[in-house]
Amino acid sequence: MTTTLAREETQAPSMPTGLHQLKKILSIRAVQIILVEIVVIAFFFAMSPEGAFLNAANVRGMLLTASQVLLLAIGQAILMSAGKIDISQGAVLILASVASGQVMVALQGSMSPAATLIVGLAVALLIGAVLGAAIGILVGVVGINSLVATLGMLSIATGVAQVATGGVNIFGMPGELSDWFGSVRFGAIPLPVILSLAVIGVIWAVYRLTPWGTHTLATGSNALAARRVGIKTVRNTIGIFIVSSTLAGLAGYIDLARYSTTNISGHLNDSMAAIAAALIGGTALTGGRISFLGAIVGALLAILLQSGLVIINLSPFYQTIAVGAMLLIAVSLDNANRERPGSS
């Protein structure tokens, strides 16, 4: 997951090898963010009463939040690597959780708890996949700009969720949803986090190790060139929107499992957070470059800031200011390094 560097760059003769390696490592965006995060963690740990920032409950809470945000950030990074963007992820998450929740409430008692949970998961993923396919067709086949297409989907999905619920959150999920999934821990690690990381690991492997990732990057780098060499760019576009929205559907299911209720007004800014995480992590909005690790640590930075500010009794609103500032700094650094394209 490290940025591709030219061989010449890695062998500058005038610099000792160790120093050069250190400089190379420090030039990686994800490493820079991790260093910032170490400072942030140390600061909040020192400032919080009795080191509460790093107590088990708070760490678990941050990890559970990360289990959802990371899925959205990875989906967004993949889209951005192809020069696309999705501002409807939060709305898809909401609609998927509403549909899944309604189905599970309706089914519980009529089938086994395990079957109810599996059907609920399938519904959440299916809603995500169908909405993703719809966006992909609008962008890839009809030719609508992805920002406009997903702006439309943001409105439609939010509206459908509100109509379906009458604007009232759904309660009464099967207790097993939390007992068997949302609240389960392996050691200190919640099961939803393990699931998210496993899914992200699989997606990274497929992206990095098969032609799919290269074709996606090529589409973002030069769409005309990609078409001319025979890459099915329309199919690729539909595919990456399906992946992204299915990840949003999974995040919706995790949301249900965490809280045992829907949150129909709580996720509308999630897409913006995911875009910011991917951008801060070094993925290019204009396509051709992606950093999975960068998107992950970019998403974690926002979570750390939000949790830390609450713990030290400052308004969490400062988090939005801090994330905005980080975003602008990161993009400014990108512009300064624009002559160094590459993928990771």
Place this chain on the structure above:
Amino acid sequence: MTTDVLEIRDVGKSFGAVTALREVNLTVRKGEIIALLGDNGAGKSTLMNIICGSNPPDRGAVMVDGQRLDSVDAAQRLGVGVVYQDLALAPHLDLAENMFLGNEITTGPFKMLDRARMRREAEEAIQGLGISTLKDVRLPVGRLSGGQRQVLAVARAIKWASQLILLDEPTAALGPKQVDIVLDSIRTAAAQGLGVILVSHDIPNVLKLADRIVILRHGTIVADRSPEGMTVSDVMTVMVGDDA
């Protein structure tokens, strides 16, 4: 046994009321370099698009190795390589990735990329053309000079072509040294048995390179001959005809 790799039979193409090409007949043999010349609007681009399959003709047929070429997929299947004027390279991907873009080597049941083999074969393809300007196949194409990109695009087309390569203005905007590298690559491709069609405004170099020059005017071929004895002025005269 025929040595023709390309046969264009009575091809015609119109755009609305405008006839872009009419009754075009042309053959290209193995190892032959054809220069396609003509003034702006003469029909060169239309003919190129027809030969590379992106714009099928209204009338007539394009045959490669005896099979009809009527789509981009057919062109690729029949071994026609194209170097577009915009080069069709992805700047964020490295040389090897661009060389194999759309034709990646995969291995195993999960179709995993064999990057090591792609890098090795990309190096071999570049070395096979005697190109010394592209040393590191892991370098992102965005960091190459214009000349290096041009050479890479030519090398890629040659690697995947088994019958014919089309080159659209391959020496435009290059310095003299880079032009020599590109022209040497084209000669090497022809020496390997590929037919070559070259569209270029660089007439002095075309006269040195081509085995035949084909001149289009008003959508039809007005000259198809050896460049021997021809001067730039002669070519210009045929290109513009009575319009001058």
